[in-house]
Amino acid sequence: MTDKQKNEHEKDIDHVTGVETTGHEWDGLKELNNPLPRWWVWVFIVCIVWSIWYFVIYPAWPVPGGATEGTGGYTQYKELAESQAEITARQEAYLERFEDASFQDILKDPELYAFASAGGAAAFKDNCATCHGTGGAGAKGYPNLNDDDWLWGGTLEDIHQTLEYGVRANNLDTRISQMPAFGKDGLLKREEINAVVDYVLSLSGGKTDGHEAQGAEIFKMQCASCHGADGKGLQEFGAPNLTDKIWLYGGDRQTIFETVYYARAGMMPAWGTRLDENTIKQLTIYLHELGGGE
Numbered sequence: 001m002t003d004k005q006k007n008e009h010e011k012d013i014d015h016v017t018g019v020e021t022t023g024h025e026w027d028g029l030k031e032l033n034n035p036l037p038r039w040w041v042w043v044f045i046v047c048i049v050w051s052i053w054y055f056v057i058y059p060a061w062p063v064p065g066g067a068t069e070g071t072g073g074y075t076q077y078k079e080l081a082e083s084q085a086e087i088t089a090r091q092e093a094y095l096e097r098f099e100d101a102s103f104q105d106i107l108k109d110p111e112l113y114a115f116a117s118a119g120g121a122a123a124f125k126d127n128c129a130t131c132h133g134t135g136g137a138g139a140k141g142y143p144n145l146n147d148d149d150w151l152w153g154g155t156l157e158d159i160h161q162t163l164e165y166g167v168r169a170n171n172l173d174t175r176i177s178q179m180p181a182f183g184k185d186g187l188l189k190r191e192e193i194n195a196v197v198d199y200v201l202s203l204s205g206g207k208t209d210g211h212e213a214q215g216a217e218i219f220k221m222q223c224a225s226c227h228g229a230d231g232k233g234l235q236e237f238g239a240p241n242l243t244d245k246i247w248l249y250g251g252d253r254q255t256i257f258e259t260v261y262y263a264r265a266g267m268m269p270a271w272g273t274r275l276d277e278n279t280i281k282q283l284t285i286y287l288h289e290l291g292g293g294e
């Protein structure tokens with residue numbers, strides 16, 4: 001072996017650090033061949049071991065039509081079912097007590113009350129919000145359930161009855177009444193309707209055309225039997241209070257005219273045939289609280 005060959009085989013040692021280089025060099029910068037830090041190597045090995053374990057236990061490796069199942073049998077469906085079962089079990093503990101409790105019992109028991117109120121809020125979003133709005137604020141023709149103005153009564157028993165059988169719904173026990181179509185059916189002349197509309201406007205301090213005295217006479221004859229002599233409404237007929245500035249259909253002249261001319265008849269389905277008794281009870285409690293029940 002010549003001296004030259006010997007030199008080529010000798011390790012290239014960096015003279016500053018005394019560490020061997022890899023032989024790579026850029027513009028005079030040499031790469032030191034330091035060993036990897038021990039801790040780094042261990043983390044690397046642990047990661048590899050962990051990933052192999054994960055591949056085996058969990059569904060991990062994509063295969064046509066899904067993924068390997070994993071020996072642990074884990075699926076998110078299963079996890080969901082488990083947590084749902086847990087919730088149902090927790091509810092059942094209350095439901096049993098709830099089923100037997102009267103409204104008075106529930107009002108006295110903070111735990112049952114909270115249970116009912118939360119359940120009612122959830123059932124409301126599912127079944128009622130489409131018509132009454134998410135927070136129960138209502139819309140034209142759909143009563144606001146947040147206020148303490150009740151068409152058919154705001155006691156727990158009243159609300160329960162309304163929910164169970166609905167309003168103008170298809171059953172014998174439903175809440176029902178029918179305001180006559182005074183204009184369409186020719187019961188009142190246009191000018192008489194204008195006068196009674198004036199009177200209705202005056203009841204809540206609205207602007208009139210000055211015919212309210214004539215309107216008051218008509219009201220007494222034609223309207224007081226349902227809306228009350230004072231215009232404050234009668235819950236047995238679901239006839240709204242006309243003095244409180246809370247309007248189901250609207251309190252401007254045009255809308256009131258239409259109401260008197262064509263009449264109105266809002267319909268709500270009966271829930272007794274669609275929801276179980278516990279849910280209706282929960283909704284009753286929830287609404288009673290929401291609307292400052294009577």
Ligand code: HEC
Pocket residue numbers: 124127128129130131132141142143145149150151152153159162163167238265266267268269271283287
């Ligand atoms: C299809 C639309 C619709 C749905 C869905 C609906 N409601 Fe109604 N609801 C009405 C209408 C319209 C009225 C007003 C009836 C009337 O004019 O007297 C009403 C009236 C009521 C009243 C009477 C309010 C009062 O002032 O006396 C209550 C209470 C009520 N709804 C609760 C519910 C609950 C609880 C649900 C869900 C389980 C529900 N509603 C779902 C349309 C609906």
Ligand code: HEC
Pocket residue numbers: 151177178179180182196197200218219222223224225226227237238239240242246247248249250251256259260264265266267
């Ligand atoms: C047979 C009972 C009955 C009679 C009589 C009657 N109403 Fe009504 N009225 C009702 C009912 C019930 C409603 C609510 C309809 C609904 O909920 O859809 C109503 C609703 C109204 C409304 C709508 C209120 C709102 O908040 O939007 C006005 C206004 C009104 N009536 C005025 C009159 C006037 C004026 C007369 C007399 C000319 C009259 N009503 C006669 C039962 C009656």
